[in-house]
Amino acid sequence: MPDVLLALEDVTLGYDSRPVLQHLTFTVERGEFLALLGPNGAGKTTLLRGVLGLIPVLAGRVTYGFDRQASPPGYVPQRDALDPIFPLSAHEVVLMGTYARLGPLRATGRVQKRRAAAALDQVGLASIAHEPFWSLSGGQKQRVLIGRALAAEPLLLVLDEPTAGVDPGAAAAIMDVIMRLNRDDGLTVVLVTHQLRLARPLVRSVIWVDDGGATKGPTDVMLSPERIIDVFGALAAGG
């Protein structure tokens, strides 16, 4: 039996008791690389936030195959969600990831600083550790946020559109980092993305979010040309 890291059983998610997604039933296995795809406004971010516990589950059950307190998920939000007014260096942002395992009144010490430096190195940005976070390019900011998620030493990495709004070269670098984390470190990855072309060769399975529900399947089935044409039109299938 596969090692299940996350399981949703007949889950309903929404806001203010108003359901957005209903009857969600699927599992995520340890080491899986999974993409959440679907049209704009279909509820991908709602599903992501429900999985992370950021919105209440209106019905059904979400269970984790790991201790969320001991090893919380690594969460990479969209970089625009963070305010550039905070005077923080890239290292300080990554250091925040170590707060996951630090209780109140426990300051960050050498262990946490080493962990943060290693995480920054993992995403290839050790050289810009002391640069102000707000002065970095979009792609660098996104990789710093991935580093912050890694500093929490997670078993599950959840990313919300990590390649949105960055140039193709930076997007490829971000996807390369994520792919290596999954392939080399065995990290389970769930990401929301619109960039089918980048995601298709990397992800092993896809959850298609649409019409108030979600369907999971292998990448080649979920992203078959027929299905893409059906949803996005011929242009998308060509790209």
Next chain:
Amino acid sequence: MSTLVQILSPDFLLRDALVGSVLVGLVCPLVGVYFVLRRMIFLGVALPQLSAAGIAFSFLAYRVFVGPHEHGGLSERALGMFGSFGFTLAGIVVLSFFERAGRETVEARIGVTYAVAAALTILFLAADPHGDAQMVNLLKGDILATTSASLDVLTAVLGAVVLVLFAFRKEFLLVSFDRDLAVVFGKNAGLWDLLLYLAIGVTISLGVTTAGPLVTFGFLVVPPLTARLVTRHMLAFSLTAAALGAASAFAGFYLAFRFDLPLGPAEVAFASLVLLVVGTGRALRNAMRRVPAA
């Protein structure tokens, strides 16, 4: 120079007022950095006004339910402090609830709070004419009337606020910078917000009852804005803001004493002058960097 020697003398007549001023100048910016970072600066106008309404309400309620109160004593200050803190904290909690609910714009919420607080202050004062004169003094922030007893209270409470801000700075930073991440990490974000608001409420209440709404707002906002221009790290930002606030309070006190100026406005004007100088210097430096080398 002789004025400076006189002010620094242990026998200086207004020593308690000087120490009180510097304490308010030191601690208000430490709280104010969160106003700046959370983009709640206008809340810095509304909350001291709400605090003033709380003071007026506490005097009115005391007169209605207990009887006439004694003017000028520490008990009157404590009464004012109680009302001020209650209104400030309630205001922060209600405003943050509406912020989370995402209803109306921030400006609308803060504007309504200010208007309601200002109207309530006048109405409460009008309904309690016996305490009017003393309350006006308290609302103006009669820092020169600071006594050694009230200074002890100020030192103890603001000292506790500083301890809380530094002891839990990583939690306050996390919920301020990325609240979602705090929740994902299993932190009780609501509890940390409440503790931060409590520290803000206590500081504003003490600031308003000691130095008045103008000085409190000035020190909540101006030194952090100056510090933001010259610092690149969180700890340096907080410490620089506090140092600038304390130095501005001292310099303002010196100028007020030397040239017989009103104390509060002198302190805020000096802090604003520092902001102007630092802001202009920074703008000039940026402009010079943009000029290509010949």
